[in-house]
Amino acid sequence: MVYAAEQRPPLLVGHTLEGVLTAFCLVLLGLVGWGTWWLVGRALEPVRQMRAEMAEIAASGLSHRIAVPASGSELNTLIESINRTLDRLEHAREMERRFASDASHELRTPLTGLRTKLELALADPEAEDSALAMRSALKDAERLQAVIDDLLTLARLDAGARPEPRRVDLAELVTGEMEQRPSRHEVLMRLHPGVVVRGDRLQLSRVLTNLLANAERHAAGMIEVNVCQNGDDAVLEVVDNGQGVPEADRERIFQRFTRLDTARSREAGGTGLGLSIAREIATAHGGRLYATDRPRGEGARFVLRLPLSGDVETPPGGTGDAHRLGKPGRARRG
CATH class of the missing domain: 3.30.565.10 (Histidine kinase-like ATPase, C-terminal domain)
Incomplete structure (x- = not known):
């Protein structure tokens, strides 16, 4: 016996509801994923620019600096810290280059004088007093040793060698x-x-x-x-x-x-x-x-x-x- 009956909604017939819900979820997930990708990409755009500028610095030299954006984002502090580090690195590199140039010059000067005196003494042994030539050569050798000793002392100090006080x-x-x-x-x-x-x-x-x-x-x-x-x-x-x-x-x-x-x-x-x-x-x-x-x-x-x-x-x-x-x-x- 059937007391009452009502026609079933079309969505409940077969697998229509499952299909609609699946399609809706897929569209929703796609929109959420695209929105997340867009937001993250926009947030990481300054990082991408920083990476590109760092690559340019590695290729061109330490004289280039990373541009600080005017947006006032949290990355500005990081960029300023990187620029300060680059300043110190450039200064250290310049000091190292200058030190190497000066050291080579200071070592070359007594070596050149020593070699010249020895060559002249060998070329004409009786042209001058051999003792005088040896004393003059000894002065150049002593100067050369003084420069080397000072360079070794600086190297030990730079290496942080600390004897017991x-x-x-x-x-x-x-x-x-x-x-x-x-x-x-x-x-x-x-x-x-x-x-x-x-x-x-x-x-x-x-x-x-x-x-x-x-x-x-x-x-x-x-x-x-x-x-x-x-x-x-x-x-x-x-x-x-x-x-x-x-x-x-x-x-x-x-x-x-x-x-x-x-x-x-x-x-x-x-x-x-x-x-x-x-x-x-x-x-x-x-x-x-x-x-x-x-x-x-x-x-x-x-x-x-x-x-x-x-x-x-x-x-x-x-x-x-x-x-x-x-x-x-x-x-x-x-």
Whole structure:
């Protein structure tokens, strides 16, 4: 018996509903996929441009920079960081190129002189005193060895070699160095006792030696060496009464192979690396080395500041002992 009946909707007849739902889902998924692809592509468009510009930089050189878009997106900070990194890389590459050029020139000069002297001596052995020729050749060999030694020192410092630090009394360091080092100028020492730092004694002695050698080349007759405490810093000063260093060149002189008076420095045996090595050692010991004005009169003043050793009680300031060394070397108390 059939009490009531109603005709079934057409969508429910057969597989019509399944087909319609499947087609709708496929269209919807297609629209969602296309929209996602379009949005992601638009969002990654700056990255694609960055990749293209980085490829251009790799092909053309480090002088090119990535353009910063005006949209103010979050990628702007990344692009600016990349550009700053490229600036540092370009600067490092330029410094490396200049250093290689200067080093090859500094090595070629004594080698050329040495070879010329030997060739002349062999060509005409009786033209001049053989001992004189050998002494002249020895000077070139010594200069060549000095350049190589300085280059090796810089290479070790650049590689980050750090020996175990020990307690070093700066006044004792200066006194010991001056007793072994003759000077053609009068040397006045003002040394405060008990100014102790932690570091490598040989490297700190190298800093002092390089500063004294620089002062010897440019002093007019007087060199001062001062050691004192200033706050939490130990201060070592080397002062000369020469022509001084112009303010515009006070950072440039710490660059490698930089000379303000090339002929004079080369004649005196300078390699152009002494101040660079001294600053590298100061930085490795947590300090700094800089050039400044002389307190009175003309001249150069180089200041080395190092952190005081924390395990030593440094006596409060005092005048310290002043010693004056004549030419060369009998000491008398000032």
